[in-house]
Amino acid sequence: xxxxxAVLPLADDDPLAPLARHLPAAVLPALGRPAxxxxxxxxxxxxxxxxxxxxxxxxxxxxxxxxxxxxxxxxVELAAELIAEARAKGTVGVMPTLQFFLAEAELFxxxxxxxxxxxxxxxxLARDTGQxxxxxxxxxxxxxxxxxxxxxxxxxxxAATALATTGPQTAxxxxxxxxxxxxxxxxxxxxGRAGDAADRLHTLTxxxxxxxxxxxxxxxxxxxxxxxxxxxxRAAEPYERFARWTAAADRPWAxxxxxxxxxxxxxxxxxxxxxxxxxxxxxTAHRPFEQARTxxxxxxxxxxxxxxxxxxxxxxxxxETFDRLGAHPWAARARTELSATGTPAPATPTGTPQSPLTPxxxxxxxxxxxxxxxxxxxxxxxxxxxxxxxxxxxxxxxLNITSRTELTTVL
Numbered sequence: 001x002x003x004x005x006a007v008l009p010l011a012d013d014d015p016l017a018p019l020a021r022h023l024p025a026a027v028l029p030a031l032g033r034p035a036x037x038x039x040x041x042x043x044x045x046x047x048x049x050x051x052x053x054x055x056x057x058x059x060x061x062x063x064x065x066x067x068x069x070x071x072x073x074x075x076v077e078l079a080a081e082l083i084a085e086a087r088a089k090g091t092v093g094v095m096p097t098l099q100f101f102l103a104e105a106e107l108f109x110x111x112x113x114x115x116x117x118x119x120x121x122x123x124x125l126a127r128d129t130g131q132x133x134x135x136x137x138x139x140x141x142x143x144x145x146x147x148x149x150x151x152x153x154x155x156x157x158x159a160a161t162a163l164a165t166t167g168p169q170t171a172x173x174x175x176x177x178x179x180x181x182x183x184x185x186x187x188x189x190x191x192g193r194a195g196d197a198a199d200r201l202h203t204l205t206x207x208x209x210x211x212x213x214x215x216x217x218x219x220x221x222x223x224x225x226x227x228x229x230x231x232x233x234r235a236a237e238p239y240e241r242f243a244r245w246t247a248a249a250d251r252p253w254a255x256x257x258x259x260x261x262x263x264x265x266x267x268x269x270x271x272x273x274x275x276x277x278x279x280x281x282x283x284t285a286h287r288p289f290e291q292a293r294t295x296x297x298x299x300x301x302x303x304x305x306x307x308x309x310x311x312x313x314x315x316x317x318x319x320e321t322f323d324r325l326g327a328h329p330w331a332a333r334a335r336t337e338l339s340a341t342g343t344p345a346p347a348t349p350t351g352t353p354q355s356p357l358t359p360x361x362x363x364x365x366x367x368x369x370x371x372x373x374x375x376x377x378x379x380x381x382x383x384x385x386x387x388x389x390x391x392x393x394x395x396x397x398x399l400n401i402t403s404r405t406e407l408t409t410v411l
Contacts, residue, residue, distance in 0.1 A: 018047035056082035070249035096126035140176030143183035190329030256281035292321035369407035
């Protein structure tokens, strides 16, 4: 498809020409194929707009393409811009696609609560507009988020819904299948079921979905699960592909994940150098969840080599981040490891770092805190002003406040 796209006889002033040139450059290197140098997506967007592209409909796929080589920050910026434009124009049909891409990027950045808000709204719109593909994809992504904070029942329920959602009269697999495989594997890995996690991840990263964005990002999880089982060879081929991908992506956070994999796969005498290299690259990119996972693995390695004093600061840092993000399975692991070094681990927080509000209540409360009226919020979220007022009425007692003016402080 990309080869045919690249040779379409489009005039320079055709609004689709900038897109047809950008997409092969953004995707082919991830497949090990040569391509023209990849320029910032903003240049393609501006050129397409000047030529009269129908925005946001003509520009939506650029948001997905930027994820292929790990340019997640471009996805966040462009998807947020196009979502705001779609709201203003009432272009509801394209919003679930944009919101899926944005939620992916938010997840990859460790912004789990933001990803949940984005995906939840997108899922409602996808259901209302009968877009089975995005119902499945968004539900599967929400299953991933449930896995990360240990909501096992919710993860399983969302995964089953995603797999059961297909278009009418189709025998094709559910669109969210790859994300479901990753979600269930993350749940297994977080709860210590390395064997089940490795089986799911091996299927995902070597099967027909192996070039899927979720499959690429899942390779470090496969490496961890396979090494824990004592079968690192199961991850060898996916890791080699992942290493080529990180070279093509040329992102510090991606190189950090590759170095973490290298530290796990050995040889053991090079593990510390790889872990330290990974943490130094993590420090240049704000991806707190993955940084904490690297710190946890390094701390575990240090403890196993009887360097308990050296392990403690890494385990404490990991625990603090996991608690803050509400990543309860990983927090439990870090707490256990820290205790094993001979120092008391902080008690499990009695509260939760996440908001007590539902995703829609939190979204409405955030907009209200920005000074928007109920009517403005209703227009932006395609709700009625009465529905907005109802959600705010329910939110106030959960936040222990009594008025709209207090929202800015508590949020």
